[in-house]
Amino acid sequence: MNAEIITIGDEILIGQIVDTNSQWIGQQLNKIGVSVYQITSIQDDELHILNALKEAQKRVDIIILTGGLGPTKDDITKKTIAKYFNDDKLIEYPEVVAHIKELFKKINHPFKEIQRAQAQLPSKATYLQNSFGTAPGMWFYENETVFVSLPGVPYEMKGLITNQVLPRIQKQFKLPFIIHKTIMTYGAGESMIAERIEDFENNLPTYIKLAYLPSFGKVRLRLSAKGENKEILEKELNEEVAKVYQLIPEIITGLDDDASLEKRVGEILKRNNKTICTAESLTGGKIAANLVSVVGSSAYYKGSFITYSAETKISLLGVSKKTIEKYSVVSKEVAIEMAKGAKEKLNTNYAIAVTGNAGPTTDHNDKSVGVVFIALATDNEVFVEEFNFGQPREKVINRTVSKSLEILQKEIL
Amino acid sequence: MNAEIITIGDEILIGQIVDTNSQWIGQQLNKIGVSVYQITSIQDDELHILNALKEAQKRVDIIILTGGLGPTKDDITKKTIAKYFNDDKLIEYPEVVAHIKELFKKINHPFKEIQRAQAQLPSKATYLQNSFGTAPGMWFYENETVFVSLPGVPYEMKGLITNQVLPRIQKQFKLPFIIHKTIMTYGAGESMIAERIEDFENNLPTYIKLAYLPSFGKVRLRLSAKGENKEILEKELNEEVAKVYQLIPEIITGLDDDASLEKRVGEILKRNNKTICTAESLTGGKIAANLVSVVGSSAYYKGSFITYSAETKISLLGVSKKTIEKYSVVSKEVAIEMAKGAKEKLNTNYAIAVTGNAGPTTDHNDKSVGVVFIALATDNEVFVEEFNFGQPREKVINRTVSKSLEILQKEIL
Numbered sequence: 001m002n003a004e005i006i007t008i009g010d011e012i013l014i015g016q017i018v019d020t021n022s023q024w025i026g027q028q029l030n031k032i033g034v035s036v037y038q039i040t041s042i043q044d045d046e047l048h049i050l051n052a053l054k055e056a057q058k059r060v061d062i063i064i065l066t067g068g069l070g071p072t073k074d075d076i077t078k079k080t081i082a083k084y085f086n087d088d089k090l091i092e093y094p095e096v097v098a099h100i101k102e103l104f105k106k107i108n109h110p111f112k113e114i115q116r117a118q119a120q121l122p123s124k125a126t127y128l129q130n131s132f133g134t135a136p137g138m139w140f141y142e143n144e145t146v147f148v149s150l151p152g153v154p155y156e157m158k159g160l161i162t163n164q165v166l167p168r169i170q171k172q173f174k175l176p177f178i179i180h181k182t183i184m185t186y187g188a189g190e191s192m193i194a195e196r197i198e199d200f201e202n203n204l205p206t207y208i209k210l211a212y213l214p215s216f217g218k219v220r221l222r223l224s225a226k227g228e229n230k231e232i233l234e235k236e237l238n239e240e241v242a243k244v245y246q247l248i249p250e251i252i253t254g255l256d257d258d259a260s261l262e263k264r265v266g267e268i269l270k271r272n273n274k275t276i277c278t279a280e281s282l283t284g285g286k287i288a289a290n291l292v293s294v295v296g297s298s299a300y301y302k303g304s305f306i307t308y309s310a311e312t313k314i315s316l317l318g319v320s321k322k323t324i325e326k327y328s329v330v331s332k333e334v335a336i337e338m339a340k341g342a343k344e345k346l347n348t349n350y351a352i353a354v355t356g357n358a359g360p361t362t363d364h365n366d367k368s369v370g371v372v373f374i375a376l377a378t379d380n381e382v383f384v385e386e387f388n389f390g391q392p393r394e395k396v397i398n399r400t401v402s403k404s405l406e407i408l409q410k411e412i413l
Numbered sequence: 414m415n416a417e418i419i420t421i422g423d424e425i426l427i428g429q430i431v432d433t434n435s436q437w438i439g440q441q442l443n444k445i446g447v448s449v450y451q452i453t454s455i456q457d458d459e460l461h462i463l464n465a466l467k468e469a470q471k472r473v474d475i476i477i478l479t480g481g482l483g484p485t486k487d488d489i490t491k492k493t494i495a496k497y498f499n500d501d502k503l504i505e506y507p508e509v510v511a512h513i514k515e516l517f518k519k520i521n522h523p524f525k526e527i528q529r530a531q532a533q534l535p536s537k538a539t540y541l542q543n544s545f546g547t548a549p550g551m552w553f554y555e556n557e558t559v560f561v562s563l564p565g566v567p568y569e570m571k572g573l574i575t576n577q578v579l580p581r582i583q584k585q586f587k588l589p590f591i592i593h594k595t596i597m598t599y600g601a602g603e604s605m606i607a608e609r610i611e612d613f614e615n616n617l618p619t620y621i622k623l624a625y626l627p628s629f630g631k632v633r634l635r636l637s638a639k640g641e642n643k644e645i646l647e648k649e650l651n652e653e654v655a656k657v658y659q660l661i662p663e664i665i666t667g668l669d670d671d672a673s674l675e676k677r678v679g680e681i682l683k684r685n686n687k688t689i690c691t692a693e694s695l696t697g698g699k700i701a702a703n704l705v706s707v708v709g710s711s712a713y714y715k716g717s718f719i720t721y722s723a724e725t726k727i728s729l730l731g732v733s734k735k736t737i738e739k740y741s742v743v744s745k746e747v748a749i750e751m752a753k754g755a756k757e758k759l760n761t762n763y764a765i766a767v768t769g770n771a772g773p774t775t776d777h778n779d780k781s782v783g784v785v786f787i788a789l790a791t792d793n794e795v796f797v798e799e800f801n802f803g804q805p806r807e808k809v810i811n812r813t814v815s816k817s818l819e820i821l822q823k824e825i826l
Contacts, residue, residue: 011626013449014593015439016635018431022454026428036426038461039454041435044624048451055468071604072625073614107801114604132805153627155808180427191484191527201486211457212485213424214566222429278719284705285698288719292697295773295806297721303729304719306691306701312716312759346725360708393708 001173002037002060003029006052008067008077009152012041021066021157032166033175034062035226044068049080057145062169067152069135071118077149078138082122085142090120093127093136100134125149128164132156137164146172177230181237182213183221183244185251190214193221197247200240208240261405262290268412269300269350276408278304279317279342279353281329282372286401287352302346307338313355317341330357330367332384335375339384343377350412351377352404356387358396372400376407414586415450415473416442419465421480421490422565425454434479434570445579446588447475448639457481462493470558475582480565482548484531490562491551495535498555503533506540506549513547538562541577545569550577559585590643594650595626596634596657598664599674599819603627606634610660613653621653630812630819666822674818675703681825682713682763689821691717692730692755692766694742695785699814700765715759720751726768730754743770743780745797748788752797756790763825764790765817769802771809785813789820 005022012019019041026036037060042048049068056063068077082088096119104111118134121127128137128148135151137160148165150157169175185193190212194201201210207227213220223240227233245252269276278287288304291297305316310329313319319337327333338353356372368388375384385407389399418435425432432454439449450473455461462481469476481490495501509532517524531547534540541550541561548564550573561578563570582588598606603625607614614623620640626633636653640646658665667677682689691700701717704710718729723742726732732750740746751766769785782804788797798820802812 010622010624010637011635012436013439013452014443014637015436015441015449016593016595016626018433018436019452020431023425023428023431026426028428030427036428037456039426039432039452041452043450070625070627072607074622074624106803109602112604112608114608132803132808155805159805180429182429189522191525194485195525195527209423209487211423211487212483213429214483222424224423224427280698282705283702284710284714285693285701285717285719288698289696289702292695292719292721293810297697301697301721303721303725304698304717306698306705306717306719308705308711308714308716316716316718316758345729397706 001034001062001175003034003062003064004037004056004060005039006049006056006063006065007039007041007152008044008049008065009041010043013043021152021154024154024158025064025066025161028161028166029062029169030178030180032170033177033226034169034173035178044074044076046076046080046083049077050084053081053084053147057143061144061173062146063148064165065147065149066157069118069149069151071114071134078121081138081140081147081149085122085124085140088122088124091123092116092119093121094119095129096121096127096136099129099136103134128160130156130160131163132159139165139168141172176226176228177233178224178226179230179233179237180222180224181241181255183223183241183252184254185219185221185248188219188248188251190219193219193248193251197244200243200247204240205236208237261402261409263294265405265409265412266291266294266297266300268409270296272412274349274412275300275302276350276352277302277342277346277348278404279338279351280304280306281308281313281338281355282358283354283397283400283404284308286397287354287404290401290405302348305342305345313338317345317353328367330355330371330373332373332375332386335373335384336377336382339375339377339382349379350408352408353377354400354404356389356396356400358393358400360393370396372396372403374400374404374407376411378411414447414475414588416447416475416477417450417469417473418452419462419469419476419478420452420454420565421457421462421478422454423456426456434565434567437567437571438477438479438574441574441579442475442582443591443593445583446590446639447582448591457487457489459489459493459496462490463497466494466497466560470556474557474586475559476561477578478560478562479570482531482562482564484527484547491534494551494553494560494562498535498537498553501535501537504536505529505532506534507532508542509534509540509549512542512549516547541573543569544572544576552578552581554585589639589641590646591637591639592643592646592650593635593637594654595669596636596654597666597668597673598632598634598661599630599666599815601632601661601664603632606632606661606664610657613656613660617653618649621650630815674815674822676707678818678822678825679704679707679710679713681822683709685825687763687825688713688715688761689763689765690715690755690759690761691817692751692764693717693719694721694726694751694768695771696767696810696813696817697721699810700767700817703814703818715761718751718755718758726751730758730766741780743768743784743786745786745788745799748786748797749790749795752788752790752795762792763821765821766790767813767817769800769809769813771806771813772804773806783809785809785816787813787817787820789824791824
């Protein structure tokens with residue numbers, strides 16, 4: 001079963017926002033056995049939307065549209081869909097009016113007539129209730145094709161996909177299973193790996209696909225398979241993964257399912273009844289924010305110090321003034337004292353501490369832009385690693401966050 | 414002049430990565446006066462690539478392909494492009510071999526035969542040198558359409574666009590100017606704004622487009638214009654912006670995406686020589702991360718406490734145990750003590766403190782999901798506001814962050 005995601009809105013085309021909706025929808029569809037054949041981003045323009053629908057209908061069985069469902073003039077999706085279905089009429093759905101009134105009542109806003117337009121849907125639509133907003137979702141089934149129209153606001157779209165769209169697709173179609181396994185490798189280039197696994201690759205069954213995803217010294221090898229029997233697929237993919245392990249054992253760091261690093265770290269900490277805290281300088285809370293983004297993180301995550309200045313490193317974490325003067329605030333020694341201080345103050349099993357220079361200038365210390373120290377204190381020891389993440393600022397901060405979680409994961413595993 | 418961006422690679426379709434390349438390319442093309450008409454993400458599949466090229470050629474003047482140029486089996490872009498151009502032949506470009514050898518020498522890797530394949534390009538290609546990697550860029554001009562093929566690795570693609578593709582497009586075509594102005598508003602919904610600027614919107618000239626971009630309590634209003642004379646366009650857009658300012662003065666925080674709240678708040682604090690710190694519970698560092706994301710923030714941002722548990726609110730911020738027992742950890746009173754405690758410990762002029770229940774469950778306190786208290790301590794007083802941000806978790810956290818910055822801005826202005 002193939003799907004196409006169509007996002008409507010100039011904000012993606014002019015580069016004002018990144019299209020994270022399509023990524024998320026792609027993941028969810030894959031999980032229930034639907035392949036995304038194409039993602040198409042188009043303008044808020046009637047003719048363009050009509051053409052995109054026509055072309056997509058030739059290609060796929062399921063079309064998911066996002067965007068253009070708000071109450072303002074630039075939101076033309078509903079009218080255009082009605083036009084696409086042989087000039088269907090827009091009619092008022094009383095259950096949508098009731099839902100909008102209820103939402104407005106909760107936040108003490110008066111219901112205004114402009115909102116009534118949001119309750120008008122094509123007469124052929126099956127209404128999908130949006131628990132988190134006023135724009136309704138819609139489902140159509142025409143000529144053996146499913147059309148779904150959803151608001152572009154991420155949390156509204158997500159609620160509708162999870163609660164309404166996925167269950168309906170599963171009911172409508174008999175779906176296969178799609179499984180991906182990604183092998184993480186470190187320290188070798190694409191072509192080196194390709195040489196070493198050449199025979200393996202040539203002998204892969206046709207229903208298993210291999211893809212190489214290189215980025216910054218890492219290459220992810222993704223094996224994908226589609227089939228009717230989940231157990232058999234799992235078994236076969238695992239066998240192929242084992243073959244790759246045998247061919248390039250020294251460069252493989254692990255298997256990457258779609259669980260994020262912070263989620264996996266959280267699961268391990270929870271299972272082992274361990275706690276953690278963080279002391280952050282250049283990342284200014286981003287490591288903490290990652291850890292806290294996981295539901296249930298309060299079980300293992302105790303808190304964080306964001307010590308952006310030398311003074312606060314001293315006053316909050318007990319870093320010694322002498323250490324800072326001798327080695328500079330961006331140093332192995334300061335990172336170690338930060339980790340120790342945080343662990344002691346918050347009485348946790350682990351503490352991550354980071355200090356570094358994210359740039360663009362080198363400020364008050366002598367370390368060059370991109371230099372970062374990450375320390376990890378455990379119940380038994382404190383160790384520290386030095387990195388140079390180059391530039392720009394954004395990259396240095398983001399790489400510090402992911403490297404910190406990576407170091408933590410290695411340690412607690 | 415219209416362009417289409419085509420990204421090749423299953424990793425985008427299965428949601429393994431977010432397509433940030435297209436966003437960046439969209440921004441760059443807009444800056445030189447090229448509109449992106451469509452973005453299309455397709456599979457590593459010959460037929461699919463051929464079809465996408467054929468359809469795009471009907472729609473636009475410039476087609477930019479990214480991805481599928483690596484040295485491995487799943488990289489089929491080059492062969493497919495050759496096929497598209499009447500079965501063009503791949504020939505070895507000696508300057509590409511020389512470039513690859515030079516790159517490998519720099520990192521002390523031996524040159525291997527598998528790399529030689531990367532130097533084979535369609536005979537009709539104009540070779541574009543990739544300063545940061547081995548995969549070459551290519552430029553074709555056929556039937557008045559420009560075709561550009563670039564590697565998918567972001568920093569390689571960016572180098573090629575900046576140094577080679579944009580200058581060539583500017584040389585090839587006479588381009589208009591495209592200008593966007595974005596007005597940032599806080600604290601009002603889309604439909605409320607639409608009502609208040611209805612007459613303005615109805616009277617906009619046809620070559621100026623207005624778009625509403627709502628997200629978490631903010632609405633961005635984007636005015637876009639295209640034309641031959643940059644000065645006139647700028648002047649006209651500025652006049653329209655001034656009209657909007659007159660209509661909704663109290664909810665506008667500034668112009669353009671650069672005018673983020675954290676940037677403006679930072680500017681004011683810096684100008685007034687004031688300092689700030691934060692004490693965060695449910696947001697787990699996100700307020701701090703926002704403040705720190707601004708270059709030069711160390712001048713006014715002193716640090717943060719992330720006190721996710723009741724214990725750390727007591728031990729780090731000096732919140733009284735009695736207050737927590739009497740009012741619960743999610744309460745006005747605790748928010749106030751957190752703000753006071755943080756301000757005192759870090760000796761700043763302002764302290765923001767937040768406590769709340771982001772859900773999905775209500776845990777150990779009696780406050781319903783979505784309830785948040787935001788306190789602000791200044792040199793003269795401490796005040797607190799109560800909110801209900803509903804659900805889901807992601808929305809509660811994000812709205813708490815933007816509301817905190819909004820409260821801070823109001824106070825320091």
